Amino acid sequence: MTDERPTRLSLGGLKLQTLAPLESDGDQIAMPARRPTSGEPVSTRVVIVGSGPAGLTAAIYAARANLAPIVIGGLVGGGQLMVTSDVENYPGFPEAIAGPELMDRFRAQALRFGARIVDADVDRVDFAGRPFRLWADGVEYRADAVIVATGAEAIWLGIDSETRLRGKGVSACATCDGFFFRDKVVGVVGGGDSALEDALYLTRFAKEVHLIHRRDALRASKIMQARAEANPKIAMHLNRTVKEVLGDNTVDGVRLERTDRSGEEILPVEGLFVAIGHRPNVDVFRDWLDLDDKGYLRVEGRTTASNIDGVFVAGDVDDHRYRQAVTAAGEGCRAAIDAERWLEATESQAPGGTAAVATPPSPTTAG
8 A cells, every 4th residue: 555546536516525514504515524533433324335326326315214324435436427428328318418417416416415425445344243344544434234336347458549538439338328329330349248249239320340359269159159240230350459549539440450460450440349348346345245256246136235234235346237327326226225124124123223243254354
């Protein structure tokens, strides 16, 4: 660990570092608050980790249920919508809305109902018993219930031109952005099922889809390969990697490098979709919460409950299928309701209003 931290952001005028809203005539207004300096733990009913659609929706529902939620939202909050330009498929916005503006509204609504938001990353957790303990930026937080909504992040190619044109023709979500490429030529990078699903989906809009893969054979299932090969709109470019995304303010092509021999080529495209995978943000919870075979957090049945009583999971951190803002928000709602009902049930049964917690696996030292 070092003392260097990313620059703190201000989203649409809303301060991220807000610990306590003040009451005015009617609504609650978010105001900057000082961090605890006494060294005493900060205790509350519910701590929510993550400030994307799942985390902030959970905060809205938990606050309205008088659970006094504290959202530990990360140094740069808002989830993947913070790098999304126009969102056209979120209900209630027929004229579309910019991703950062949509997250501003989520945040403002959570603050209005009394949620407290901290712009810090969780360093480590201790889920051995209640109260659950979490540490962020040198402060210990204690909660009777925890909602994990840390999301997942797309794995990018890692080249400067890709970063520069992200949201300007470079995307990691075909379902979100495919509509913008009607009658255009696009590229898809990847060779697994997700890449082929994206390529097939994009044929609904684009006039040509160029699939770019670094190996001489795709990794996708045979049935997905057969569907892609049978689609006349899809062209395969194997043994190639993207060396550079071309264009100033929008994408107008990619420079490809051969992997089987020396040589480069220019492929004219108007959009590039990166589909080489997603990485769920689970590291701090890995020693406590069960993961599935893809590395995402596992939930119990049709609930949002994890393997530890009182710890709930919502959003893309457990969803490798849908990965949409609206489904993440729905899971945030479910997790808050599950947490509220679990607290009511356990506190009514336990002597003195304190419930026991199932013993988790023995963790290794985190942090």
